[in-house]
Amino acid sequence: MHRSAPATPGKAHAPAPRIRLARVLACAAVPVMLVAVGCSSDSGGDKKSDSASSSASGGKQASSSPSLAPAKFKKLPEACQSIGAGSIDKYVPKAKTKAGEVGKTSDPQSRASCTWNGLDDKGVQGSLYRWLDVDFKRYDSAQGLGTGDALAQKQFERAVSAAQSTADAKNVKTSPVSGLGDQATAITFDLKKTDADFKYGVVVVRTANVVVAVDYNGTGYQGADAPQTNEVQEGATVTAKEAVTAVATANNK
Incomplete structure (x- = not known):
């Protein structure tokens, strides 16, 4: 950022440095997969339902990332x-x-x-x-x-x-x-x-x-x-x- 300095100017006591000074200054986000789990009937029915509900809930949460x-x-x-x-x-x-x-x-x-x-x-x-x-x-x-x-x-x-x-x-x-x-x-x-x-x-x-x-x-x-x-x-x-x-x-x- 600090690029300001021109090249060293000449001395104040002679005109030539002014010429040199002028010359130098002229140059200064994963899809979620839901897997259905197969279970036997009867008592296993509730487990199947619970599993599906859990999977659906998890999928919803994973797919809704906070917006910016x-x-x-x-x-x-x-x-x-x-x-x-x-x-x-x-x-x-x-x-x-x-x-x-x-x-x-x-x-x-x-x-x-x-x-x-x-x-x-x-x-x-x-x-x-x-x-x-x-x-x-x-x-x-x-x-x-x-x-x-x-x-x-x-x-x-x-x-x-x-x-x-x-x-x-x-x-x-x-x-x-x-x-x-x-x-x-x-x-x-x-x-x-x-x-x-x-x-x-x-x-x-x-x-x-x-x-x-x-x-x-x-x-x-x-x-x-x-x-x-x-x-x-x-x-x-x-x-x-x-x-x-x-x-x-x-x-x-």
């Missing part, structure tokens, strides 16, 4: 259209591709994602790099596995745990996010890579049988500062709300 509640959401939104243009302008200024880059998937109604990244050159004040990723996972109810909501719950827990245990992350903080989906958690942390200090804001949301995970992060190059923790948490939370709304909208059409 159907999944609420049947499809996912277009990932790159789930975040508004205004939010992209605000949180990913100078986005390389404002329409976003669609993630590869073999089943767009079960898995979908989109990524935006941009480098805002502030001249002598340095450059601001921002990266935003929205990821959707949808689960259907399935016999032997569970309901869509239960399966999504497991994925929600995995996603939160993965963010909290990011390799080499520092200052990891986790907090609940109220009023968002059925449950939502925000994770923030610092991560140093490509000789730059990145700030990460991750928000994971479960809305019924869909899990939405937003990863928003950034850094500063050539003298510019990395964003503040509250900035990346805000960006991740705002865009996560938009993504959750997009799920509901896609299923109301």
